[in-house]
Amino acid sequence: MEFKESKEKFIQSWGVLGSSWGINKTMAQIHALLLITPEVLSTEEIMEELKISRGNANMNIRALMDWGIVTKSFKAGERKDFFFADKDIWEVARKITKERSKREIEPVIKILNELKNVKGNDAHINQFRETVNELEAFTSKLNSIVDKFSKADEHWFYKKLLKLVK
Amino acid sequence: MEFKESKEKFIQSWGVLGSSWGINKTMAQIHALLLITPEVLSTEEIMEELKISRGNANMNIRALMDWGIVTKSFKAGERKDFFFADKDIWEVARKITKERSKREIEPVIKILNELKNVKGNDAHINQFRETVNELEAFTSKLNSIVDKFSKADEHWFYKKLLKLVK
């Protein structure tokens, strides 16, 4: 396969994967492009490569910076901004995990904890309470694993996981 | 908080969580409703409770059955279908994990493996190859953990995880 074709396929696939995990397509594609590019890229270059508008590029680059997986950089004598992606996949996974836990899992745990306190004692309320309790326990456990993961240094966790998988 | 209010909040929250993880809102809400309902429900009852149309209810119930987390049931002397959700959260998580791995992760691994073979040797191609290799390695490892998880019996894995989190 030609490089150009491979590159397009890679960017395309990463976009699809992103969409199915609640990350928008363009954001995932910009990230993919930066991941495979050895040097830094300007907004213009990203726009051109992905055939997207300035506004779209700007917003999604910013989102990637908010997630902490893309960084702004400067070139001597140049006025515009350049960007590059953290190439360490482990680190990227950690940051994404942490961010999604914070944005999506923690608020749900909070709500589940509130809902535990519902009063009453017919079959419906009992089933409700049981489900909420189980979900809360499960989600909290999951979240604490995720948290451990997002704080661990690569080696510690990696070794543990490998052992787990054997 | 009143039961009715709690119930609505729960269904609502589960819908939001679903959306941000690529599961459609209604599907998540139907699942939430079935989870907290001790007895089986008919399509009509689900429609009524969630204020959704017959078509929508039908399609999403079917999707839940495809995922293996909702089951059709029959009542003696009644002609219509009734449904209930598997209440074992662990089991539900396993099934969802397995299904998403199959639908979303495995195809990506396949593509990454194809892309490993790109020929050439300038800086761009080298970076491309390196990124693709790392992503493939990472994703495969992740997937094998997920696979282990989806096959393990509750106890084995649970114990290991607990040790991990300590």
Next chain:
DNA sequence: CTGAACTTTCAGTAATTATTGAAAGTTTAT
């Protein structure tokens, strides 16, 4: 068979989410 009870499908529509592009804002060299 027939038709009532029920389920499924799907074209049309609504709701949501993403994208554009031009205008406003900011920064910096002169």
Next chain:
DNA sequence: ATAAACTTTCAATAATTACTGAAAGTTCAG
């Protein structure tokens, strides 16, 4: 201070995705 170079914002629009409801399909008791 000015204006060129660049970035950000956001209202309008496009694209995508979800939902409705009526019609077609299926099943089964009589």
